Amino acid sequence: MSMNSTAIQQTPKSQINFEQVKKKQRMKNFSKGMLFLLPSIILFSVFLFYPLARTIYLSFFLTDAAGATTVFVGWENYVTMFTSPIFLQSMKSTFLFVLYTVPITIIISLFLAVIANEKLKGIGFFRTIYSSTMGISVAAASVFWLYLFHPSMGPLNLLLNAIGAEGIGWLTDTSWALFAIAITTIWMNIGFTFLILLGGLQSIDSSLYESADIDGAGYFYKLRRITIPMLSPTLFFVVTVTIINAFQTFGQIDILTQGGPVNSTNLVVYSIYREAFVNYKFGSASAQAVLLFIIILLMTFLQFKFGERKVHYQ
Amino acid sequence: MTIPTGRKVIFYILLIISGFLVFAPTLMAFAMSFMSNKDIMTGSLPTSLSFDNYVRAFGQFPLLKYLLNSLIISLVIMLGQLILSSLAAYAFVFLEFKGRDLLFFVFIATMMVPFEASIIPNFHIIRDLGWIDTYPGLTVPFFAMAFGTFLLRQNFKQIPKELREASQIAGMGDFKFYLTVVLPVARTSLLTLGVYGFLTSWNMYLWPLLTTTNDNVRTVQIGLKQLQTQEQLNDWGVIMAGAVIVVIPTLILLFLGQSKLQKGLTEGALK
Amino acid sequence: MGQIDLVDISKSYDKQKNVLDEINLSIEEGEFFVLVGPSGSGKSTLLRMIAGLEDITSGTLKISNEVVNHLPPKDRNLSMVFQNYALYPHLSVEQNILFGLNAKKVDKEEQQKRLIETAEMMGLSELLKRKPKELSGGQRQRVALARSVVSEAPLCLMDEPLSNLDAKLRGQMRMEIRRLQKRLGMTMVYVTHDQVEAMTMGDRIMVLNDGKIQQVGKPITLYNEPANLFVASFIGSPKMNMGKAVFHADRNQLVIDDALHLEIDPVINNVPRYPNVTIGIRAEHLYPGTAENTTHVVEVINVEQLGNETLLAFEVGAEVWTAKWPGQWDVQVGEKVPVHIAIENLCFFDSDTGLLIKPARAGKQQEVVTA
Numbered sequence: 001m002s003m004n005s006t007a008i009q010q011t012p013k014s015q016i017n018f019e020q021v022k023k024k025q026r027m028k029n030f031s032k033g034m035l036f037l038l039p040s041i042i043l044f045s046v047f048l049f050y051p052l053a054r055t056i057y058l059s060f061f062l063t064d065a066a067g068a069t070t071v072f073v074g075w076e077n078y079v080t081m082f083t084s085p086i087f088l089q090s091m092k093s094t095f096l097f098v099l100y101t102v103p104i105t106i107i108i109s110l111f112l113a114v115i116a117n118e119k120l121k122g123i124g125f126f127r128t129i130y131s132s133t134m135g136i137s138v139a140a141a142s143v144f145w146l147y148l149f150h151p152s153m154g155p156l157n158l159l160l161n162a163i164g165a166e167g168i169g170w171l172t173d174t175s176w177a178l179f180a181i182a183i184t185t186i187w188m189n190i191g192f193t194f195l196i197l198l199g200g201l202q203s204i205d206s207s208l209y210e211s212a213d214i215d216g217a218g219y220f221y222k223l224r225r226i227t228i229p230m231l232s233p234t235l236f237f238v239v240t241v242t243i244i245n246a247f248q249t250f251g252q253i254d255i256l257t258q259g260g261p262v263n264s265t266n267l268v269v270y271s272i273y274r275e276a277f278v279n280y281k282f283g284s285a286s287a288q289a290v291l292l293f294i295i296i297l298l299m300t301f302l303q304f305k306f307g308e309r310k311v312h313y314q
Numbered sequence: 315m316t317i318p319t320g321r322k323v324i325f326y327i328l329l330i331i332s333g334f335l336v337f338a339p340t341l342m343a344f345a346m347s348f349m350s351n352k353d354i355m356t357g358s359l360p361t362s363l364s365f366d367n368y369v370r371a372f373g374q375f376p377l378l379k380y381l382l383n384s385l386i387i388s389l390v391i392m393l394g395q396l397i398l399s400s401l402a403a404y405a406f407v408f409l410e411f412k413g414r415d416l417l418f419f420v421f422i423a424t425m426m427v428p429f430e431a432s433i434i435p436n437f438h439i440i441r442d443l444g445w446i447d448t449y450p451g452l453t454v455p456f457f458a459m460a461f462g463t464f465l466l467r468q469n470f471k472q473i474p475k476e477l478r479e480a481s482q483i484a485g486m487g488d489f490k491f492y493l494t495v496v497l498p499v500a501r502t503s504l505l506t507l508g509v510y511g512f513l514t515s516w517n518m519y520l521w522p523l524l525t526t527t528n529d530n531v532r533t534v535q536i537g538l539k540q541l542q543t544q545e546q547l548n549d550w551g552v553i554m555a556g557a558v559i560v561v562i563p564t565l566i567l568l569f570l571g572q573s574k575l576q577k578g579l580t581e582g583a584l585k
Numbered sequence: 586m587g588q589i590d591l592v593d594i595s596k597s598y599d600k601q602k603n604v605l606d607e608i609n610l611s612i613e614e615g616e617f618f619v620l621v622g623p624s625g626s627g628k629s630t631l632l633r634m635i636a637g638l639e640d641i642t643s644g645t646l647k648i649s650n651e652v653v654n655h656l657p658p659k660d661r662n663l664s665m666v667f668q669n670y671a672l673y674p675h676l677s678v679e680q681n682i683l684f685g686l687n688a689k690k691v692d693k694e695e696q697q698k699r700l701i702e703t704a705e706m707m708g709l710s711e712l713l714k715r716k717p718k719e720l721s722g723g724q725r726q727r728v729a730l731a732r733s734v735v736s737e738a739p740l741c742l743m744d745e746p747l748s749n750l751d752a753k754l755r756g757q758m759r760m761e762i763r764r765l766q767k768r769l770g771m772t773m774v775y776v777t778h779d780q781v782e783a784m785t786m787g788d789r790i791m792v793l794n795d796g797k798i799q800q801v802g803k804p805i806t807l808y809n810e811p812a813n814l815f816v817a818s819f820i821g822s823p824k825m826n827m828g829k830a831v832f833h834a835d836r837n838q839l840v841i842d843d844a845l846h847l848e849i850d851p852v853i854n855n856v857p858r859y860p861n862v863t864i865g866i867r868a869e870h871l872y873p874g875t876a877e878n879t880t881h882v883v884e885v886i887n888v889e890q891l892g893n894e895t896l897l898a899f900e901v902g903a904e905v906w907t908a909k910w911p912g913q914w915d916v917q918v919g920e921k922v923p924v925h926i927a928i929e930n931l932c933f934f935d936s937d938t939g940l941l942i943k944p945a946r947a948g949k950q951q952e953v954v955t956a
Binding site for chain 1: 409569
């Protein structure tokens with residue numbers, strides 16, 4: 001800067017070219033902005049954009065075990081994928097899984113958020129309890145539920161036995177395993193979803209409730225006509241996040257079922273993992289990854305397109 | 315406004331039942347980690363409580379090493395995220411330059427790419443860099459974070475523009491303003507983001523599973539999986555002790571920062 | 586040649602309509618200069634251009650006779666006080682005051698010396714260790730001023746610094762700022778939307794509307810001889826009463842808004858013979874009529890008792906006029922009261938251009954005498 005001003009002092013005032021000074025200023029602003037963003041841009045490029053492009057590229061090839069491309073096969077990986085009964089089963093399970101987890105997570109969390117939003121003594125304790133599952137890792141949660149689901153010692157089956165019912169092979173029965181994974185996932189999701197929904201509830205202007213009280217509105221009337229509509233942006237966000245999370249489920253499966261029994265819990269990310277890092281078929285794994293990417297892109301897009309219209313923003 | 319007593323009772327009943335149901339698995343794990351194997355096997359209530367399971371868990375596995383690894387990795391990721399996110403957020407709020415809106419859109423777009431979808435090339439990059447079984451391999455890919463950038467951008471936007479202008483008149487440069495004004499003023503949201511970053515890094519599973527092959531850098535999550543698969547199937551007390559060790563740091567962090575986290579995350583998510 | 590010279594300064598965003606249009610202005614050294622106008626008039630933009638916080642689209646800006654268009658704010662040697670004070674919330678009062686000196690790397694001893702002086706002057710000595718959020722509005726305002734004072738910059742810019750204070754404190758701070766400026770001899774450029782503030786503080790005032798200068802002059806000049814209808818209605822409270830006037834030469838009458846008839850002595854009064862004339866008369870020139878001089882009787886539609894004076898509203902055609910009478914008058918709504926309206930108290934404006942044709946002669950004489 002000091003160089004700049006001395007240079008200017010030497011030139012006659014009438015000759016200062018403001019346009020040039022402005023252009024220089026703009027250049028400076030641009031490079032400053034880039035300097036602040038550069039670390040993020042570089043890392044996004046290396047660990048996000050390039051890998052994404054590379055995934056698409058790999059999906060058209062066969063590879064060796066080290067991941068180097070060997071033969072260009074065009075769409076064949078995709079054709080194989082869509083004709084493979086195992087993968088179709090995996091897609092079906094994934095969608096079923098989303099269907100199980102998302103609505104139940106939202107309903108339970110919303111219920112918890114509503115009851116934890118009352119101004120009662122000791123409410124902070126309950127809030128902490130409800131949000132606690134957010135602090136429990138996939139590995140730990142899976143271990144907890146591995147025991148809960150244990151066929152002979154597990155509390156769930158003991159409970160069933162106690163009421164005279166027969167124990168369930170939670171993790172070994174094809175008709176129950178996906179459901180068991182879903183229960184674990186719902187439990188894990190509750191903490192985060194609850195916290196966000198509670199935040200949403202607390203940001204609702206209390207004068208709305210006060211004015212409804214003056215009008216003599218009842219508890220459920222207020223819940224239906226004020227709370228839920230005013231909460232819709234938060235709900236919208238939470239639904240999107242839960243859906244995306246459901247598609248990315250991995251850890252629970254790795255510890256609880258390893259995709260079994262008979263592939264009934266082989267959800268898409270686990271399927272990618274197995275194809276790539278167990279079978280070393282990076283080409284076809286990439287094709288699955290591309291599909292996952294497209295599904296999530298579509299989900300987000302649809303959510304924004306159709307969800308937003310029903311959302312009431314303040 | 316006062317709540318009628320009848321309704322209060324109903325709420326307390328609902329709160330307590332829900333609280334018990336939500337916390338039951340965690341509670342069970344805690345209890346089991348202090349119980350003898352015999353009590354667990356017979357499904358009875360604990361007849362004696364001891365630290366035996368913990369002693370054995372630490373004795374049979376390098377849990378301390380794993381904990382240290384997890385701590386280092388989580389702290390490094392947290393710091394990296396804070397630095398990169400706050401720098402980027404600063405540029406989006408306080409700097410005006412050509413292409414800023416386009417770049418912002420690019421940042422939004424990164425949220426649509428799930429890490430799992432690009433995990434294969436990412437693994438190859440780390441392998442080709444020779445970063446398998448190293449701290450950089452476990453941390454650097456997570457430094458850039460769109461969510462954190464948004465959260466901080468939201469917060470920085472609440473800092474009056476006049477503060478920047480006053481500092482401009484005083485002759486203070488952007489980087490110094492970022493360091494001496496923006497960061498201290500926004501410390502609460504930095505803390506929130508820090509807690510969030512630490513929690514998610516500590517709980518990371520798939521990536522460390524792929525990129526660690528030995529005990530030197532293995533995280534406690536993968537350690538727990540090992541414990542669970544290698545321990546004789548019936549020694550649940552030791553497994554639960556391991557699980558409790560894994561969740562204690564994050565639970566404490568969560569209990570301390572719950573209200574801040576809730577406010578911070580809601581703000582970042584919804585504006 | 587003044588301290589600040591603006592030559593043909595214009596401002597536009599994205600090549601749209603000009604926010605500021607060819608502003609020419611010269612502000613003298615040591616002058617308290619007020620920029621006043623309604624919101625959106627461009628007054629803050631102009632101030633920020635002087636500060637260097639906004640680009641100048643075209644024209645030349647000189648400070649101390651040097652072109653500064655291209656200089657960043659810090660090289661213009663000025664200080665600025667913001668509407669929201671721009672205090673750093675995480676710093677103590679002391680650190681806030683010294684913020685600029687630190688950034689400019691002023692010697693530590695010098696810093697302490699200036700700090701003690703300034704804190705003393707502004708009555709902040711006891712508050713130096715506090716944080717801004719522990720201060721009252723008036724104290725925050727003082728810290729913001731202290732920051733300006735301590736910089737010892739010869740030029741100080743203020744952007745609506747009093748608008749966040751309550752009315753009582755505002756009156757007090759008006760006086761303090763004014764005294765401070767005179768004492769330190771700095772040049773002040775002060776932006777406000779409040780014409781009372783402008784009138785009471787400024788050595789000179791510039792009225793700005795829609796990016797164009799309406800009038801520049803001393804407060805009294807603006808009040809007595811408003812250059813156009815905008816200034817006439819903007820300056821003064823209650824605002825100047827206005828009405829369309831038609832001159833009937835045959836009857837020697839001036840008819841205002843088809844309602845009010847004023848007799849004209851064709852020999853003495855030089856009433857402008859324009860086709861479209863708007864007249865204006867200050868509220869204090871609508872005198873209470875006595876037995877001898879009552880010219881009109883009007884029906885009162887609203888009464889405001891201010892204690893030391895009484896405001897009476899009445900209808901003139903479609904307009905509502907207000908009369909300001911000194912003292913307390915026991916008048917009821919609906920009552921008919923006599924008023925005295927004199928031709929020499931009227932300002933005449935061209936209705937088409939809005940420009941002043943003839944100011945109110947008598948009013949000017951009277952007020953100059955009392956001043």
